[in-house]
Amino acid sequence: MSEYGDSLPVFYIGQHESKRALDVSAELVQHAQDLGYDMLTSPITNDHFHTRVLSLLRAHTQTAVSASAPLPLIAALESVDTPLGPTDTISQLVTYSSAWIDLSSPDPVIAHLSRQVLHLEVAYASFCGAVNIVVPGPRLSYGQQGVAQYARAIKEAMSTGAYVQFHILMPVDGTIATVDDQDELGDLRRFARPEFSAPQPTTNAWSSWEAWNTIRSVCKYHSRLSLALQMPRKLPSLAVQARWFSEPVRLLTIPSSSFLVNARGSHVLSRAHQWFLFRFARLRTSPWLLLSEIGSLPGIDDPEMIMSYSTGHLSPATAEDADPANEPTPAEAAQIKKKAAKTSSSSNDPTPHLSYLRYLQRNQPPKSQIEQFGGGFQDYLQSPLQPLSDNLESITYEVFEKDPIKYAWYERATAQALKDWHSQKKSTSSDNGAVVVAVVGSGRGPLVTRALNASVSSGVPVKVYAIEKNPNAYVLLQRRNRDTWGGRVTVVKTDMRAWKGPTLPDGTFGKVDILISELLGSFADNELSPECLDGVQHVLNPQHGISIPSSYTAHFTPLATPRLWQDIHSRSNGVDPNAFEIPWVVMLSQFDYLSTTTEETKSAKQLTDGTKMNSFNLEAPLAPIVKTAWEFCHPLPSSVLAQAALRRGGSAVGGGGGFIGGDGANEHNYRDCRVSFPIREQGVCHGLGGYFETVLYSGSEGPVELSTNPVTMDAKSKDMISWFPIFFALKTPMHLPAGSEVEVSMWRQTDDRKVWYEWLVESFMTVNGQRIKIGVSDLHSSQSSGCLM
Numbered sequence: 001m002s003e004y005g006d007s008l009p010v011f012y013i014g015q016h017e018s019k020r021a022l023d024v025s026a027e028l029v030q031h032a033q034d035l036g037y038d039m040l041t042s043p044i045t046n047d048h049f050h051t052r053v054l055s056l057l058r059a060h061t062q063t064a065v066s067a068s069a070p071l072p073l074i075a076a077l078e079s080v081d082t083p084l085g086p087t088d089t090i091s092q093l094v095t096y097s098s099a100w101i102d103l104s105s106p107d108p109v110i111a112h113l114s115r116q117v118l119h120l121e122v123a124y125a126s127f128c129g130a131v132n133i134v135v136p137g138p139r140l141s142y143g144q145q146g147v148a149q150y151a152r153a154i155k156e157a158m159s160t161g162a163y164v165q166f167h168i169l170m171p172v173d174g175t176i177a178t179v180d181d182q183d184e185l186g187d188l189r190r191f192a193r194p195e196f197s198a199p200q201p202t203t204n205a206w207s208s209w210e211a212w213n214t215i216r217s218v219c220k221y222h223s224r225l226s227l228a229l230q231m232p233r234k235l236p237s238l239a240v241q242a243r244w245f246s247e248p249v250r251l252l253t254i255p256s257s258s259f260l261v262n263a264r265g266s267h268v269l270s271r272a273h274q275w276f277l278f279r280f281a282r283l284r285t286s287p288w289l290l291l292s293e294i295g296s297l298p299g300i301d302d303p304e305m306i307m308s309y310s311t312g313h314l315s316p317a318t319a320e321d322a323d324p325a326n327e328p329t330p331a332e333a334a335q336i337k338k339k340a341a342k343t344s345s346s347s348n349d350p351t352p353h354l355s356y357l358r359y360l361q362r363n364q365p366p367k368s369q370i371e372q373f374g375g376g377f378q379d380y381l382q383s384p385l386q387p388l389s390d391n392l393e394s395i396t397y398e399v400f401e402k403d404p405i406k407y408a409w410y411e412r413a414t415a416q417a418l419k420d421w422h423s424q425k426k427s428t429s430s431d432n433g434a435v436v437v438a439v440v441g442s443g444r445g446p447l448v449t450r451a452l453n454a455s456v457s458s459g460v461p462v463k464v465y466a467i468e469k470n471p472n473a474y475v476l477l478q479r480r481n482r483d484t485w486g487g488r489v490t491v492v493k494t495d496m497r498a499w500k501g502p503t504l505p506d507g508t509f510g511k512v513d514i515l516i517s518e519l520l521g522s523f524a525d526n527e528l529s530p531e532c533l534d535g536v537q538h539v540l541n542p543q544h545g546i547s548i549p550s551s552y553t554a555h556f557t558p559l560a561t562p563r564l565w566q567d568i569h570s571r572s573n574g575v576d577p578n579a580f581e582i583p584w585v586v587m588l589s590q591f592d593y594l595s596t597t598t599e600e601t602k603s604a605k606q607l608t609d610g611t612k613m614n615s616f617n618l619e620a621p622l623a624p625i626v627k628t629a630w631e632f633c634h635p636l637p638s639s640v641l642a643q644a645a646l647r648r649g650g651s652a653v654g655g656g657g658g659f660i661g662g663d664g665a666n667e668h669n670y671r672d673c674r675v676s677f678p679i680r681e682q683g684v685c686h687g688l689g690g691y692f693e694t695v696l697y698s699g700s701e702g703p704v705e706l707s708t709n710p711v712t713m714d715a716k717s718k719d720m721i722s723w724f725p726i727f728f729a730l731k732t733p734m735h736l737p738a739g740s741e742v743e744v745s746m747w748r749q750t751d752d753r754k755v756w757y758e759w760l761v762e763s764f765m766t767v768n769g770q771r772i773k774i775g776v777s778d779l780h781s782s783q784s785s786g787c788l789m
Helices: 026-035 047-063 108-128 147-160 207-218 238-245 271-281 316-322 330-334 352-362 369-373 394-401 406-423 446-458 471-483 529-539 562-572 602-609 638-648 713-717
Strands: 013-016 039-043 093-096 132-136 165-171 225-230 249-255 288-292 435-440 462-468 489-493 514-517 546-548 551-560 596-600 622-624 627-633 671-678 683-699 702-707 726-736 741-750 754-767 770-776
Touching: 013 093, 013 352, 026 039, 047 108, 108 132, 108 147, 132 249, 147 165, 147 207, 165 207, 165 249, 207 225, 207 238, 238 271, 238 622, 249 271, 271 352, 288 352, 394 471, 406 435, 406 446, 406 514, 406 546, 406 683, 406 702, 435 446, 435 529, 446 462, 446 514, 462 471, 471 489, 514 529, 529 638, 546 683, 551 671, 551 726, 551 741, 562 683, 562 726, 627 671, 683 754, 702 713, 726 754, 726 770
Parallel strands: 013 039, 013 288, 039 093, 093 132, 132 165, 165 225, 225 249, 249 288, 435 462, 435 514, 462 489, 514 546
Antiparallel strands: 551 627, 551 683, 596 622, 671 741, 683 702, 683 726, 741 754, 754 770
16 A cells, blocks of 8 residues: 555445336335445335326316416325335435426426426425435427526525535436436426427537536536436547536436446446546545446345345455455445355346446556545645745645655756766865755755755765754754754754855855755745745855756646635635635646647547557546746846845835835736637636746756646656645636637736735637627736735
8 A cells, every 4th residue: 555545436326216116115225235235216206296297287278268377386295295204214315306397398387387396396305304306407409498497496496405415417418318208208398388399409519518507607506506417328529528527526327328238248338438437436526326227126026135234244246345445335334145046147146237336446547646645635725835924834844745756856956966067167165165055945854855865876075054944944954964964964044035145164154056945836936936036046156056946937727617616606705705816726626627739638549549558547638728827037137136126225226116016126026928728618717727847957967847737747747746736716707618719817916025916817709700808807816815025
């Protein structure tokens, strides 16, 4: 097992029958658990109630003489109308509202009856203690015409069941109806009056997502509203799949038609379907799986087929699933030994579909290092660190130090710099020929150790200084110098900007040959690396001095991430009114890139061209377009720092003061950009994902680089875990049509006391050769939470 643990996601699997022969009793739930299921579904009402509603509709149709006649009213539920009750097993059920209603019907009578049915069912299920209700989605055969009406009905129903989670059942591909009208003779849609018949528009793979987007927008991204996705036999394009991964999917229904039968007669899923499941399983809140329409539960009329779970006798396969190392679900622990005659071959497996999903659960791809490290951080919003104004805790340093790549790359960069220094016969700032190295912002000293290691590997002697302002870290640095570094390091407690340089024997101050720092944040400059390195540059050898890192660039791309937006929206209405003005550090997990190239990633190519894979790569299927915001380089030309000093001193030749306060001494670190992104497919922009790249050192052996940019990270620093991306949210999500263009304007502002960001997003569409603006966001500003200098 790795340092972070390698436990794989658990599948919580239920069984769904739209025409269940028996009411879901406590005994049936126990029987399903004995088989290995975690949950069952149950209709809220039954055929008796359905017949009663149809009779009411028929009576209304026969007696209504004018369009102004009162709409029919459904009487309250009676005992014979529902199989549900407030039992001890209600929490183990996923309840289904009636599939025969039509909330989006253009016929007001049908729509009115459908709303009443939904409200009665929701109210009763809520009374019984049901937690989850699946509601069939709007009829896609109407196009988008009835979706707003449907969305309003859902929003209304959510106020009826105040504690119920609503899951809207939608097809993944958007090309089929949620309910097959040919098989449902009692569907209310069949009784719509001819004058309200609507044309049958053509649906496409995006129709289902478009409808969902309208529903959740009308419901204001409610936290109790999520998706139940219905997997088709043939999955849609990778772009459509990627969009669904970003949405709040709580249930994934897998109908029997999605399974293939292999040469051995076993029910299996295609490689593409497996990848679809595995990627969902990696989410922070992975969806439950519902096996749908695979037949009735076996053994209902054969009580000897399955022994009581209380005997504790498990079949070998079940025992393997129940091993604590495999993290079984409660139902898996209850699964028991079956009759030997019934388990002698795979063809006699009473639950072949379930067995196959359990097989997939045990044989998922191993977690990547970033998944193992950041398991609890997925989509968890964190305020950026302020290391200049705050003293970090030891645990914070410890998390950074677990990175398997970052410090090794720093050591490589330092060793190369030392080798080049020696080969180029540069003079040093010491009296004995040793290269003077200062690690500024040393923390607990990992870069100090790497600098000493680089000296050994390169054969170039060094004199090392560790500069740290944190008084608590200073204590640890002194101890490490005594116990680990053998007194080879000079530890100085001070803000690096106040350090005057190495103290010489005559009491004067010397220079430093190589400055090493790890001051970068998620957006490179957001933890004030430019300001810190400006402040310490005066100690750097002006002729040959080297800064590691030597440069860094900030990058970003537009994202769709409903989960994060809903989280920030909730904060803005409660504990943090300025939540939308904060650039959040977050391990992005449930999101979709809105601007992508036509180039597919490696995993997508393997899925589409049939290449055999030993293991799945669960990366995003389409490569994003990520663009550069700005760059910082070190050391700066001395003339720039001289001008900054004049402005800080108030000199007339320094200029007339800063644009937004202060003397303008830090305005050489002001940046701005305006960048365009093409939008291939329709979507909703919830904000911008920010990343960085840095060149630690570039010399005779080429550059040593780190990157969190998803386009270049694998090539430059694969498996680096020190930095999560940064997220710049939009107060109002921006709808982007297919073929549109996004323009992002961003500013890095400063008033000599702090640094903050401002950002604005605009969208454009070219129609008949004319570029038309179709949307603009608020101008966001993080000034109130800016980084203090």
